[in-house]
Amino acid sequence: MIVFENVSKMYDQNVPGMMDASFHIEKGEFVFLVGPSGSGKSTLIKLVLKQLEPTDGRILVAGRNLQTLRRSKVPLLRRNIGCVFQDFKLLPNKTVYENVAYALEVVGEHRRSIRRKVPEILNLVGLSDKTNSLPHEVSGGEQQRVSVARAFVNHPPLLLADEPTGNIDPETSIGIMQLLLRINRTGTTVVIATHDREMVDRMRRRVIALDGGRLVRDERRGVYDSET
Amino acid sequence: MTIAAVLTVLVTMAILGVVLVTDKNLKEGTTSLTNRVEVEVFVKGAPPQQSSIDALRAKIAAIPEVKSFTYVSQSQALADLKTMLGKNADQILQNLQSNPLPASYKIFVKNPNQVDQVAAHFFNDPNVDNDPGTTDGVSYAKQTVRNLLGTVNLIEKAMWVVTVLFALAAVLLTSTTVRLSIFARRREVEIMQLVGATNWFIRWPFILEGFITGLVGSFVAALAVWGANVLVFNWIHGSKLDFLRPIKYPLIAQSGSWPLGLIPTLVLAGAVLGALGSALALRRYLRV
Numbered sequence: 001m002i003v004f005e006n007v008s009k010m011y012d013q014n015v016p017g018m019m020d021a022s023f024h025i026e027k028g029e030f031v032f033l034v035g036p037s038g039s040g041k042s043t044l045i046k047l048v049l050k051q052l053e054p055t056d057g058r059i060l061v062a063g064r065n066l067q068t069l070r071r072s073k074v075p076l077l078r079r080n081i082g083c084v085f086q087d088f089k090l091l092p093n094k095t096v097y098e099n100v101a102y103a104l105e106v107v108g109e110h111r112r113s114i115r116r117k118v119p120e121i122l123n124l125v126g127l128s129d130k131t132n133s134l135p136h137e138v139s140g141g142e143q144q145r146v147s148v149a150r151a152f153v154n155h156p157p158l159l160l161a162d163e164p165t166g167n168i169d170p171e172t173s174i175g176i177m178q179l180l181l182r183i184n185r186t187g188t189t190v191v192i193a194t195h196d197r198e199m200v201d202r203m204r205r206r207v208i209a210l211d212g213g214r215l216v217r218d219e220r221r222g223v224y225d226s227e228t
Numbered sequence: 229m230t231i232a233a234v235l236t237v238l239v240t241m242a243i244l245g246v247v248l249v250t251d252k253n254l255k256e257g258t259t260s261l262t263n264r265v266e267v268e269v270f271v272k273g274a275p276p277q278q279s280s281i282d283a284l285r286a287k288i289a290a291i292p293e294v295k296s297f298t299y300v301s302q303s304q305a306l307a308d309l310k311t312m313l314g315k316n317a318d319q320i321l322q323n324l325q326s327n328p329l330p331a332s333y334k335i336f337v338k339n340p341n342q343v344d345q346v347a348a349h350f351f352n353d354p355n356v357d358n359d360p361g362t363t364d365g366v367s368y369a370k371q372t373v374r375n376l377l378g379t380v381n382l383i384e385k386a387m388w389v390v391t392v393l394f395a396l397a398a399v400l401l402t403s404t405t406v407r408l409s410i411f412a413r414r415r416e417v418e419i420m421q422l423v424g425a426t427n428w429f430i431r432w433p434f435i436l437e438g439f440i441t442g443l444v445g446s447f448v449a450a451l452a453v454w455g456a457n458v459l460v461f462n463w464i465h466g467s468k469l470d471f472l473r474p475i476k477y478p479l480i481a482q483s484g485s486w487p488l489g490l491i492p493t494l495v496l497a498g499a500v501l502g503a504l505g506s507a508l509a510l511r512r513y514l515r516v
Contacts, residue, residue: 049422072426079424089419106425150423 001027001158001189002048007057009043009213016213017043018054023208023218025191027157030184032200033193034224035210041193044210045162048191049081050074062157079107082151082188084180086163088143090135096122096146097131103150121149125179141172148176152183159183161192165199173199197224230412233502236405237445240398241498245453247394248490251387258380262340265376267347267368270330270357275302280355281331288333291349293342297335305329330357343373399501406438406505410513417513427514431507438506439499446498450491 002025009018018040025031033041046052047059050066059066062080069077083089090099097118104114122128125145130138135146144164151159161180165173177199184190194200200207200223207222208215217226269288271280281299288297300308306327310317337346350356350366410417420430 051422075421075424075426075429077424078422081424083422089415089422091416091419102420102425103423106420106423106429 001025001029001062002191003058003060004044004047005058005060007047007054007059009040009047009052010055016040017052018047019213020057021210021213021215022057023215025189027189028184028187029189029206030181031189031191031206031208032203032222033191033208033210034195034200035216037195038212039210040213041210042162043213045160045191045193048160049078049083075106079154080156080158082154082156082159084144084147084151084159084161084164086166088135088140088147088167090143090146090150092135095132095134096127096138099135099146100150100153103153107154117153121153125149139172141168141175144168144172144176145179148179148183152188155186156188158189159191161190161194163193163195165194165196170198177203200224230405230409233402233405233409233441234445237402237442237498237502238449240401241446241449241494242452244391244394244398244497245449245490245494246456247387247391248494249453249457251391252490254383254387258383261376262380263336265337265340265343265368265373267335267337267343267350267366269333269335269350269366271332272330272355272357274326274328274330276331283355284333284353287349287353288335291346293337293339293346295336295338297333300332300334302327302329302331305332340373340377343368398497402442402498402501403505403508406441406502407509410434410506410509414513417510421514430514431510434506434510435503438502438504440502442498442500442502442505443495445502446495447491449498450494453494454491 002023004021004023007018007021008016011017021040021044033044035041043052047054047066048061050069054067061077064077066077091102094102100118100121101114104117109117119128119131122131125148127138127142127145127149130142130146135143138146144167148164151161159180164180165176168176173196180190180192181203204221204223207217207219207224209217209222209226269284271284273280285299288294306321306329309329310321313320335346337343347366347368356366417430
């Protein structure tokens with residue numbers, strides 16, 4: 001699903017965002033990206049979304065080489081990648097319903113199927129009663145669930161989450177993680193960048209650890225810190 | 229979009245509207261003045277011979293620069309003089325044995341610049357009252373026409389410059405305000421891109437919003453300008469102040485249809501300005 005081959009990304013003044021990273025993430029995997037702030041987790045996610053261009057190396061997403069992907073095709077790439085962010089990134093003057101519906105409108109879905117799919121997914125994330133609220137009227141955990149709903153309503157083959165539990169309390173975080181796990185079980189590849197040590201240790205999934213832009217560890221059933 | 233954007237469009241469009249109205253008024257005024265430039269050709273003899281009258285008529289009709297002309301007979305000339313002199317006319321004119329006024333042709337030219345040319349046709353004409361020591365036979369305000377045309381040209385050029393400057397100011401002010409209000413929403417644009425919206429899918433709502441902003445702002449501005457024009461017109465028309473009299477005529481000439489043409493022009497310009505401003509302001513944030 002995601003292939004990095006010797007990928008480097010230099011920011012201005014030679015600040016490395018990513019140094020010679022190579023890895024494969026297979027279809028249907030559930031992967032944690034861990035590492036301290038500035039280790040390159042967000043850089044990696046931005047590279048996959050083609051928000052950033054690598055300075056060196058090759059990136060394949062769903063078999064497509066991002067380097068040769070035309071700019072006009074970038075929206076098509078992103079429609080196949082659901083995104084969840086630490087700051088939720090919801091449209092502030094659209095309601096919960098409209099925010100989720102937007103992801104479908106973008107793809108050109110029929111109004112009839114939007115009216116069917118949105119309540120369905122809002123029901124799945126447990127927000128059926130907040131349909132007409134604006135983002136600032138609901139709690140942080142609820143906003144994150146809206147953003148998960150938006151990311152998944154298209155049933156994309158890949159879902160990226162950048163610190164999805166960074167801004168919400170531990171109890172709500174568990175709910176979000178369970179939601180992401182359920183999404184993974186439907187066959188969607190899920191990649192989560194996180195600081196949440198407890199969560200990573202409890203779930204025992206594949207862990208890719210970054211430090212200073214370098215890939216320092218890649219374990220099948222890993223924990224947050226190196227066990228050696 | 230913001231109320232600030234609507235207000236900016238309103239104010240700039242109102243200023244531009246006032247400039248356009250002033251420009252139009254000045255133009256109407258100057259054309260109505262230049263339209264009254266005439267050449268008067270006096271027919272030889274008192275009373276004139278019918279052959280002279282006919283010959284001159286044929287000659288005038290053959291000159292291509294002539295727009296129209298009228299024959300003023302001797303008795304008509306005397307009647308005109310009487311009305312000009314007013315209530316004392318009979319007292320002044322009572323001692324006249326015969327009518328000393330020559331008959332004449334009043335000639336209006338198509339273009340005031342051609343007044344010299346047209347007049348020159350009659351300088352050595354035997355049918356024209358060219359006797360030395362009497363009148364010139366051909367009367368037209370040579371120097372006055374030159375001065376008038378020079379002033380009109382200057383005013384037209386100046387107004388053109390002023391109009392262009394204010395139009396430019398309107399474009400810049402509006403696009404700056406629109407850019408600010410889009411800057412405030414750049415995060416929204418980013419989110420839309422992350423969800424996979426194509427650039428045009430993102431652009432259309434913003435352009436529509438800019439269009440409506442411009443429409444509302446300039447519509448109010450156009451109404452205000454139109455209302456102000458009517459008020460000023462009525463004030464000048466009803467005024468007894470002498471110094472306003474010269475501009476009464478042009479204002480009367482334009483009071484009919486054209487301010488209605490100004491409203492759609494301003495409204496459309498404002499709407500296009502708003503839409504264009506949005507599209508241009510978005511360009512920065514739509515780079516992938």
